[in-house]
Amino acid sequence: MGSIAKLVSFVLSGIGVACMTVGGAGCNSGGAYGNWGVQRVDPEKTVDVDYRWQDDDAREAYRALIADCLARPWVENFRVSHNGNRPVVFVGTVRNETSDYVDTKLVTKRFEEELINSGRVRVVADRDQRGEIRDERQQGQAWNMPETVKKQAMELGADYIMLGRVGEVKQESNDRRTIVQYYQINLELIDIQSNEKVWIGSKDIKKVARR
Template identity: 40%
Template structure:
């Protein structure tokens, strides 16, 4: 009798142990929805900052000045966006967001970055050797950029007790490649307050 009870008790323990295994659930969400999990820099920040800053850039004087003077849209290139913050931020997705916003604005022309150019040049060399005359793209006809967009992400972090404050400052600078003039400076700030739990 007692033996049976022990066996049952052990079986119960085993069963509770096993039922603890969770099954994975997947829920699809809109990529525009805001989901703050850890308080770190996330996709929402990247998207919001890039769209706000680009629209600010497009509404400023330098653009119309250039268009009036030269009768064409300026050609841009995105340089480095340095991460000088407290977090490991994927600056590549931020740069991609910036490029997308810029191209889609329709006000500026865009050329490939130095890394991409290498690949394209290799393809052109290959064309010169292998493609028929009529379809070849010859070297030496690339469009040079007029401006380069550079930037950096900085943070100020402060914590006391269970409360943390994260302050992000994103600075972008548009520099004329012809004469190193800075034609536009943009700044966007994000402030987040985090409360952490005392118990788990």
């Protein structure tokens, strides 16, 4: 057997011994994440894995807050003073002031979805989207057919901006066997012209975890 063949044989033998030593776990293609049983569930079903922020908290928050927002007088007050036109809303930043990971982009997109689907207000694109759209419109000035070119400086201006935050208070028992996790989600709707706050809403979520 040549020297190269001997080397290959030695390496393969070593790998085999290593696999048997760790019970084959290290050689499983799934590794530490293998052999999971997966079950699809209704996305609306609450599944509490632990006490931290999760998708059910986001869903509970955006539905309650937007329902409250649209039920308040500011919508009709605007329409009365603007010939029946619907107010235009820009959904701005929702700050994460908790120690948990919170996908605030997901939260703001859900706010936009609820607002648009209500049919009571109009919603404009967010900052990132506007930049991409403006680039596309600018490119179109040089490359699109004249009859399909979109005009510059014709964007719909927002009447209100929606801003918010997610805060938390966490309490732990002396024996560290009980944790009380409290979240508060705050939203504010502000008149862009006057800086007047026309609506403020909050949603509280409280969880108790024991072991």
